[in-house]
Every structure is written in structure tokens, then in C-alpha cells.
Amino acid sequence: MTMLWRLLEWKGRSVLTIGPDETVLDAIRKMAAKDVGALVVMEDEKPIGMFAERDYARNVFLKGKASPETTVRDVMASPVIFARPEQTVDECMSVMTRRRVRHLPVLDDGELIGLVSIGDLVRSVIDEQKTTIEQLEMYIHG
Numbered sequence: 520m521t522m523l524w525r526l527l528e529w530k531g532r533s534v535l536t537i538g539p540d541e542t543v544l545d546a547i548r549k550m551a552a553k554d555v556g557a558l559v560v561m562e563d564e565k566p567i568g569m570f571a572e573r574d575y576a577r578n579v580f581l582k583g584k585a586s587p588e589t590t591v592r593d594v595m596a597s598p599v600i601f602a603r604p605e606q607t608v609d610e611c612m613s614v615m616t617r618r619r620v621r622h623l624p625v626l627d628d629g630e631l632i633g634l635v636s637i638g639d640l641v642r643s644v645i646d647e648q649k650t651t652i653e654q655l656e657m658y659i660h661g
Contacts, residue, residue: 524604539592557622568595
């Protein structure tokens, strides 16, 4: 089973972040510019929350709040649900399903070293299954 550190080697360790006192409008603009669905909220170089499209929809739009005046701190998901680099893809999929989140920051000794999405994990599982099938076909045929 694939470990997160290996997945991060493949996908990269770049993580988009935002400060808690920036506005929701700033967060939405940043996500749209980079075509991502979530940002890690950082304060004093530590992750303190997550801001995702779901947070905007449920905690800003549906509550009639204004994006230019609302801070990320007011609507972010906190505390941070995170993963460690030595965890497996299966373990992380289980956490995401159980906790109903689509993104997991990856922390190593408290330092943010990456971010994985449910899409990253599913892609990893599919790739692993393809490899297994190819190996079995080679074994059977020859």
C-alpha cells in the first residue's frame, strides 16, 4: 500500500495557504486562480484550520454573510484534521470518510509538508490496481 510520503513525491509538496485574518473573498480568489478546492489556514507558520468550498457555501453564502467583510477565521474548519507522511492511502481514505473531509494537510513534526485530496488518494488506488493487474497478466501469459 502506498504511503503518503511516496504520494507527495509524485504529486509534489506545494500547498496553498491563507492567513486567518484575510477575507473570504481573498480565499475564493486564490482558490479560483489556482483551480483548487481548499486552502490551509496558517498562523505563525502553524496550520490552524482549513478553508474549503464547502465552508464558503455553508458558512458564508447560506448564512447571508458578505465575502469581502468575513474573515477566513470566522468560517474555517478547525481544529485541523491532518495526516502524517508514514500513513497509508487506505488509512487516509478511512479518515476522510469518517470525518467527512476532502482534503488532509500532511504534517511532519508539526511542519506542513503537503496536502492530499480525496482525488489524489483515489488516483493512487487506481494506479496501484492497474499495476497489480498488469503484473498478474504478465504472470498468467508469461
